[in-house]
Amino acid sequence: MENESLKLLQAPPQERLTAWLSEIYGKPVEVVERQLLRHRDLSYVERIRLADAIPESLIYKVVLPPWDIEQDLHERILIPEVSSSARLYLSGFYKGSTALFLEDLGTGALMDEQSSEAAVRLGADLAKLHRAFTYRIAEIQDQGILRRLPPQLYVSVARELTAHIRQAALCTAPELAAVTELASVIADALADEPISLVHGDLYAENVLINCGKVFIIDWSWFTIIGAPIMDLATLTMNHPKNGCFQNRRDEVIEAYCGEYSRPLAQVHERLPYAEALSRLLLLQWLIERRSRGIMGTTIGPVDTVIPVVVRELGSKLSLLSA
Numbered sequence: 001m002e003n004e005s006l007k008l009l010q011a012p013p014q015e016r017l018t019a020w021l022s023e024i025y026g027k028p029v030e031v032v033e034r035q036l037l038r039h040r041d042l043s044y045v046e047r048i049r050l051a052d053a054i055p056e057s058l059i060y061k062v063v064l065p066p067w068d069i070e071q072d073l074h075e076r077i078l079i080p081e082v083s084s085s086a087r088l089y090l091s092g093f094y095k096g097s098t099a100l101f102l103e104d105l106g107t108g109a110l111m112d113e114q115s116s117e118a119a120v121r122l123g124a125d126l127a128k129l130h131r132a133f134t135y136r137i138a139e140i141q142d143q144g145i146l147r148r149l150p151p152q153l154y155v156s157v158a159r160e161l162t163a164h165i166r167q168a169a170l171c172t173a174p175e176l177a178a179v180t181e182l183a184s185v186i187a188d189a190l191a192d193e194p195i196s197l198v199h200g201d202l203y204a205e206n207v208l209i210n211c212g213k214v215f216i217i218d219w220s221w222f223t224i225i226g227a228p229i230m231d232l233a234t235l236t237m238n239h240p241k242n243g244c245f246q247n248r249r250d251e252v253i254e255a256y257c258g259e260y261s262r263p264l265a266q267v268h269e270r271l272p273y274a275e276a277l278s279r280l281l282l283l284q285w286l287i288e289r290r291s292r293g294i295m296g297t298t299i300g301p302v303d304t305v306i307p308v309v310v311r312e313l314g315s316k317l318s319l320l321s322a
Helices: 014-025 069-077 116-134 137-143 151-167 173-189 229-236 240-260 264-291 302-321
Strands: 030-039 043-051 057-063 088-094 097-103 196-198 207-210 213-216 224-226
Touching: 014 030, 014 043, 014 088, 014 097, 069 088, 069 097, 069 137, 116 137, 116 196, 116 213, 116 229, 116 240, 137 196, 137 224, 151 173, 151 264, 173 264, 173 302, 229 240, 229 264, 240 264, 264 302
Parallel strands: none
Antiparallel strands: 030 043, 043 057, 057 097, 088 097, 196 224, 207 213
């Protein structure tokens, strides 16, 4: 259930939707069903079914900044055949919001999937994605769309975050010092990791199985240029968004390492540090919201969630330093 305190994004009016659909199909089309999939403060997502049209359904997504980076990702960076992402049919604008019409990849979320075959396929496909984009990093960086977060920047990012939190008096000095120290520990552990395109929010709920193929959805603000092992960490960690698929953790990791030709023991050793990095990115998102005056999240008020995440990071420092 979404946090009811959030001011939910309002979708554009029906006449605007009708005009966009006519542009996609080259003719007026009849909408026979609109299924609401998600409704939050920065995003609104529907599945739209149409009569006498091919494709017969679309994912209709409306987003506000900074979530509108998804348009640039789909138009300028993601290659569906390589990134296993949905195809973008049209993007449009309405009063500060961005509308995206994406390929409908169905409802087969991986978090409900427990087959070994799906786990092996995903591990191998994710390795291929990361390896392919490793060779395009210079090109992607030149476009200036995505944030760079290589290991050498972890400490400076942590210092920026803790300075904001200190100014807001949300945590104690020792708690904030632990965050910066953790960033240093993570940076040392991941110093020689390859740099590639990182989804950044890659949990099993953001992976779909359609016609035997794996598709990754919801590329967004969390997408960065950084250490791709973070994607493997979020996908295989113990987290509600991974559902029962986390039972296939070992098979995903083994398939990933086999395809990427990485030592299995090394990857297992580094995954806890990559998990901690994913939580640092969550803290960065909370601070981003706060700096924009968005004081709520789907899991509670920003100023309540930030101290919880800071303490979690402190606990991770204790475990990783033991």
